Amino acid sequence: MAAESGWHTLDVRVPFVSNEHAEIARRVIDVDPELQPSSVKRHLKVEDNVLVASFSTLTVRLARLTINSFLENLDLVIRTIGEFGDDAAASA
């Protein structure tokens, strides 16, 4: 993803147990657009079992807010998968 010139970038790599789980996390988080799309760009993709999140923001403050929110949401998704993942696989 090309960052705008002068913008701040963050790349986060989050490994999951499987490609399926990484895809679930990507799809769940990707539903919502960023609150300030003109100053925050987000790109999510999955490589094997790793969720790769790339952010590009206009200001450092926005970088902090964006990554903080992303990690809080991701943590919730991960805990949900952790709580229900085995049972879901068993019932598939």
Added chain:
Amino acid sequence: MVTRRRKGPLERPDRPYVALGLEGSANKLGAGVIAHLPDGSTKVLSNVRHTYVTPPGEGFLPRDTAQHHRDWALKVIQDAFKQASLRPQDIDCICYTKGPGMGAPLHTVALVARTLALLYGKPLIGVNHCVGHIEMGRLITGAQNPVVLYVSGGNTQVIAYSRQRYRIFGETLDIAVGNCLDRFARVIGLSNDPSPGYNIEQEAKKGTQLLSLPYATKGMDVSLSGILTAVEAYTADPRFKTNAAGPQDETSDIITPADLCFSLQETVFAMLVEITERAMAHIGSKEVLIVGGVGCNERLQEMMGVMASERRGNVFATDDRFCIDNGLMIAQAGLLSYRTGFQTSFEESTCTQRFRTDEVHVAWRR
């Protein structure tokens, strides 16, 4: 004359249908499981809730409320399944509150709903919070075609059903009545446990004088923010004594917090009864259904009952399991919707802070 409920578009299901409902638009986090059975009946399987209670004098803010929901979501959902004696794979759909409400808390619940939907391959149903209250009220009370007074911390609307929409006949022009009561409870330092509204109701029972407050019905609508300002202004009155308790004799010129709670309730509830009556007169209805957290208030129910019986009508209300925000109502409204063929696509499973009650196509009613 026998009154028969007009047959709706939904036939009796060919098999049991079960839905999970998730609610988190304010400070209550709820998960409920409901079943629609082939004999045409509806069964409550579980209704679990955890409330985020703030210290006295403080309201709940979106960020902290969302944190509370993140902390409690999985436990509440697991408990809902356990109490229903069901596993997630047994349910037909996952219903969640799409809106209206507070952004961050709504979003938290949506994230969990989406994750569960993908893990178990279940369809998602985005539900309007207000419609959830109405459908739960209809189910529990059996009211046929009532005027609905929906009153809570976030909403104050008078609603009547017509041609597959819940139409708003009257509403607050500014703040919700529950918001007005809650904010005054904060000013006088009442506890938020179990809810500020409950504690205002108890305090009001000790009031002995009706103080003058603005009475602000505006046609079919009400305005509440000015009344809040006025009742707060009394706390700066020299006659106001925070610690005064017990009945005052007529010669002592003292205003107690109980007097203010009493005066506030009497005033705003009278206004709500008036706009409800206007809607009843307009559509010729004899039934009132009160839903939403403020609907638990027994004084409001009593006052509404006086008006309704003068019109030879009835008031219907539910208890705090169902009138306070809960996941079960989301499951009920969601399952009705699902059975008419409605679904929310994954990409559209967002949340929205503004979601008008009349935006929903009530396909499950004639």
